[in-house]
Amino acid sequence: MPLPPEFHEIAKRVNNWGRWGEADEIGTLNLITDDVVRDAAATVRTGRRVPLALPLQQDGVQTGIVPGRVNPLHTMTQINYEMFGPGTVAISDDAVTMGLQAATHWDALTHVSHSGVIYNGRPADTVTAHAGARFSGIDKAPYIVSRGVLLDVARAKGLDRLPADHAVSPEDLDEAAEFGRVTVAPGDIVLVRTGQVQVFLAGDRQGYGFPSPGLSVHTPEWFHAHGVAAVANDTLTFEIIPPEIEGLWLPVHALHLVEMGMIQGQNWNLEKLSTACAQEKRHAFLLSAMPEPFIGGTGTPVAPVAVF
Template identity: 30%
Template sequence: MRFSIGAAALMLGSLALAQSNWYPGKWGPTDEIGSANYLKPELVQQAAKLVTGGKVYSLGISVNTTTPAFPPRTCSLYIVQPGQTGSAAGLGPTHTTYNDDILNCWTGIGTQIDGLGHIGVGDLYYNGNKWGEFATMGGLKKLGVEKIPPIVTRGVLLDMAAHLNTDVVKEGTAFNQAEIEAVAKKQGVEIRQGDVVIFHTGWLSLIDKDPKRFGSVEPGLGREGARYLVSKGVVAVGADTWGLEVIPFEKDGDKDGGVFGVHQILLPMSGTYILENINTAELAKDKAYEFLFVLGQNKYEGAVQSMINPIAIR
């Protein structure tokens, strides 16, 4: 069956209208930070008590021109020596030389945080903001990543690879409430309000060995699992995969389940942040299931996403 653009737009509009009970959000119609409202000084104090040995984990990956990413995202770096290329004379009597760099890059590549202006339902985004009223080529007028406060709270790692007794969880494997509760129980951890929950699947190990497979399918969070984590009041959900949610996407019975439905549940419908391409290997190796999570993203004003290097400390 073929649809015109107008028919598709009408269908999207009807979907947004049918699901309009998700806005305005629980923090009021002018809120722009969503689940970051859960962050409180007492959560920082409690999470800090998890630091007993002082080991620091970098959860970010390095980015280069071949880093797999959702098409058409790419990244290039240019090193320049402004006004003095090839010259040893430099500046002033000290002959000072310097290199600068230019990053020509999509911000949604590598380890990243998805802001609340990233995904919509039709033309409606978090808190019912209409795309045409806040999204411009010069940047978002609302929901930009610069609005996200520093995220310092308890982090929880759910090692799905260990739970399923495999090094790399098979693509298409969905994590829903039953699976989440089972691995949390096995690890002896409780998911609490204000947490950042991160899945380890081993998928990131494919980024160099099999980049085509890595960037086309993945295991990940299912729709029911997303709603469950939202009900627990988590601040963000992440994984060592490029898109967090299970791909191929879950079906709705015997029907097509839609495209990036988990993203819709988390971002526009609940204001819950998404963390992608999180380097979880060392945490999993150390069985570091609880830790102090620290993130201060780049404050590109009006940006949709930001490349990040979160830190875990325990």
């Protein structure tokens, strides 16, 4: 089924190809300037730190719906091995096999394509079996530190968790910004809380992923207008599933990653952050969300930390 005219109309309005030059591979991360980072650091007042990652574990969020995207399989390769002889210092080592998008993660700009292209109009076949992504792999995003802004859509509506059929709209984002008394500015990293991760934390892995609240196909224009550098949320699918437009799967992925060049994150645990923002009486903070520099990777696990 070809992408509908509505998708292409939105794509034209949010497209950033060539905005930072033909050679650009990081898209909206260009908006995180030295000045933005300095201002973000100035938000730190108490030093309170809030972790936002889910544990990397074998019974994690992945249920097998995406072939090959496996939860972390942790194996001990050495246990108290006296490699220099009896009585010497012993070592223990381990190894992990996992999908790079297995748990809390960033999607690289090459995670999806549409119409045969990736961000900045490059051919989709530059993502190869042996080398991974030739352009815009996650390794091209060496640092992601900026002001983080929590848009607590659920709390703004007086809810602990959004209903599974709720598509987060631009109006919802405005309402959450007003609720948090925060103005989203260019270079910000926006975290959108739906409360859906509570389903996983309660032990319902299947119910966590489908059906799920998530971002509406109309929200990319909101992020584009506000100059958002990156966005993450607390769901498996990121966008509303089942989709708003019948047959149009993952349109928000395509608009963010391909058209805008804006990385996005999934499976972020925003529950403790919601509590901290309420206690601190502010919804902006310094956010460190450094990607692991997998060469050619189309995603990466991340352990984000909000600092107040």
